[in-house]
Amino acid sequence: MAPRIKPPALAVLAALASLSVGCGHRAPDEKARSIVTSDTILSGMCASLLPAGSFTVDSIMPPGQCPGHYDMKLSDLVKAKEAVLVVSFVGMPFMRQAETDANRQLLVDAQDRNWMAPHSYAAGLNMLADRLAERFPEYAPQIRAGLERAVGEVAVTDRDLSDTLARAGIGRKPVIASSMLREPLEWMGLRVVGEYGRPESISAKQIASLIRIGSEERAVMVVDNLQSGPEAGKGIAEALGVPHVIFSNFPSEKGYAATLGDNVRAALAALGAK
Numbered sequence: 001m002a003p004r005i006k007p008p009a010l011a012v013l014a015a016l017a018s019l020s021v022g023c024g025h026r027a028p029d030e031k032a033r034s035i036v037t038s039d040t041i042l043s044g045m046c047a048s049l050l051p052a053g054s055f056t057v058d059s060i061m062p063p064g065q066c067p068g069h070y071d072m073k074l075s076d077l078v079k080a081k082e083a084v085l086v087v088s089f090v091g092m093p094f095m096r097q098a099e100t101d102a103n104r105q106l107l108v109d110a111q112d113r114n115w116m117a118p119h120s121y122a123a124g125l126n127m128l129a130d131r132l133a134e135r136f137p138e139y140a141p142q143i144r145a146g147l148e149r150a151v152g153e154v155a156v157t158d159r160d161l162s163d164t165l166a167r168a169g170i171g172r173k174p175v176i177a178s179s180m181l182r183e184p185l186e187w188m189g190l191r192v193v194g195e196y197g198r199p200e201s202i203s204a205k206q207i208a209s210l211i212r213i214g215s216e217e218r219a220v221m222v223v224d225n226l227q228s229g230p231e232a233g234k235g236i237a238e239a240l241g242v243p244h245v246i247f248s249n250f251p252s253e254k255g256y257a258a259t260l261g262d263n264v265r266a267a268l269a270a271l272g273a274k
Contacts, residue, residue, distance in 0.1 A: 038088035040251045048150040051142045063250045066227045072097045114183035118158035157257040168273035176214050177223035193217040199229035214240045225249045243270035
């Protein structure tokens, strides 16, 4: 299991908070600036980094949708057009429809990491904070204070869920899963022995191979990604006679920490652990 994130020192928090006093606050008659993001990972991050009184943050893609299949609605296009900044992961195909000019666009490279895993989420917060501080230098102290708070909250979530996983004793158990979930599963201490892509790309030969691997490795469950196809691995799970589990690869309306906790509890329930 990956090492835990250490919470920030309280002294640093206090110092950064003091820097934000009287700096960059919105005037009473000033309208809050609208930030629009491609998805709920980025909207949650932006909301935790930017001062709420000066910015509103909204996600275009609902959390249960697949980025590869989502089509922007007219209301999405209006939101993107009216936003002072549109923040998106590189490679989100539906975001091309927004036609945002470069001055109002912030593209984020996930660097092939799954930001649902706590360490990647914390790294993403740091990356995004730097980019937002460059765009809005007048709010840099508040952004830095927000970063410290957010990283601290992720550290607490990481610690609590890691303790729960350790007590359950599921470490190194073999699983078959959607390739998009490898990093969160490995953070949980599980061992991914076979993986597959989107449902439309899985061949009968690959399914047969995964069933063979699962049988040889004695896989204990098959884990699907809600957004790319919640039924993709169901047949494999049935053939192996093991639980079929569905993880969300984007935060739900409840937020990042709650969604990560839901994923952990789904895995533990499938394995009969508490």
